[in-house]
Amino acid sequence: MSRIRPDLFVIAAASVVLIFHPALSSGQGNRDENSRLDSKCLAFLSAGTVDGKVRLTCFKSTPFFEATRKEEPNSVRLRVRRMELPDFRFGRDYAEYFDGLPWRDADVIFEGAIPALNNRKYEFTDDNVRPAQTYAYWVATDREETPTGPVAVRVRDPRVWWSWEEIERRLNDLVARFPDVVEARVVGRTVHGRVLRALIAGRRDRVLVLVGSVHAGESGPELIIPAFEQVLQEHGTLLKNVGFAILPCVNADQRERLARGYPPYLRTNSSGVDLNRNFAAGWETVDYNYGLITTDPDGMTYRGPAPASEPETAAVMRALEGLTPAAVLSYHHLASITGSTFLYPKAASADSDYAARCRELNRVYRAAMTPEDLKEKPVAAAAGCTGGSLPAWIYDNFNVPACDVEGDRSAICVRSALDTATWDDLKQCQERHARAIVALLTAMGEER
Secondary structure, eight states: OBOOOGGGOOOOSOOBOOOOOSOOOSOOTTOOGGGOOSSOSEEEEEEEEETTEEEEEEEEOHHHHHHTTTSOTTOSEEEEEEEEOTTOOTTTOOGGGGTTOOGGGSEEEEEEEOOOBTTTEEEEEEOOOOTTEEEEEEEEETTOSSOEEEEEEEEOOTTTSOOHHHHHHHHHHHHHHOTTTEEEEEEEEOTTOOEEEEEEEEOSSSEEEEEOOSSTTSOOHHHHHHHHHHHHHHOGGGGGTOEEEEEOOSSHHHHHHHHTTOOSOOOSOTTSOOGGGOSSSSTTSOOOGGGOOTTOTTSTTOOOSSTTOSHHHHHHHHHTTTOOEEEEEEEOSBTTBOOSEEEEEGGGTTOHHHHHHHHHHHHHHHHHHOGGGTTTOSOOEEEEEOTTSHHHHHHHHHOSOEEEEEOOSSHHHHHHHTTOOOHHHHHHHHHHHHHHHHHHHHHHHHTO
């Protein structure tokens, strides 16, 4: 068992009230029998990941803290149980999956005393875990009969799911390496105050704009930032004829929760609003996709209390101020990977000219990204974006091609949909999307 400093860790998973397990040892030490309480001993059990390890934290409950105030910080013995959950399915299973898991079937991975920080907080680090695996944990003290839990966590490969710190590091690196080319523009903040920046290079009067992670559990920074870097390093001459702008991670608060180990798919921002239903374009039209209702605050597609009510939505809109977009792509699918299927606004279904421009955008993209699929399906684009979506807002305000980039039936996308894509999968996707983006910039530059 090892411990880490609390200031080095960002808690990601949901907190649950917790108990600890009974009679771990016959040794009573200096414990007062009054410390055996009927109420729960521990509270606020949380789990998250840092450096590929799982970190559990919890606190003595108020009654237990008061009852053990005079005891030594290491007087309470703890038992930690863990269960591996290989059948958990990202995007299919949610918090209810962990309800009622049988703690007696879990393995005991630690038994002993852990000194309580300030005689109240316990920390435990499990370094015997594997990437792309979901675990449930229970904890018990020697003062109770039943453990508290489960609390669940998924160990994600930090190369596949970038943390907010890693995203910021990469953006800062690009600004430092290309100071005369790249403009870093602060466009807003998230609900929790994270600063959102757009990077812009090249012309401002004809710009390809890429937006990522409007839905927290979907693709964005891991594909967009490497493509932007490759254009700067190897195709800088393209920027004489066309501009390139990126806002790689819009829903940054919830994305960070996932990167730090929250197991289920997250769609909304921290206020419970689906940002891709929050834009002021057809917002008033109620949508019923997925068996959900956009007016329902309890649903994952809730459009919000008003058009553009969310700070992240405002940030995307602000990112386009002062630019003349030629096309906008918003990256979706699940986890960190997507395919080459495009969805353009349903509102443009009857606009044959607009549909043709979106289909041509897709044709160029697919020809570079998946040339092996072209004979069977040279174009994979259809009307599908609802009211309140970013593409609908772009269509209303700029009348330029705007599409959600979605997954396909490829083996990589199938794995990504279940959050089992590997580092090799992501590298392959990064290369393919970068080729497609270079092809788009080339085609847009030639149109001038």
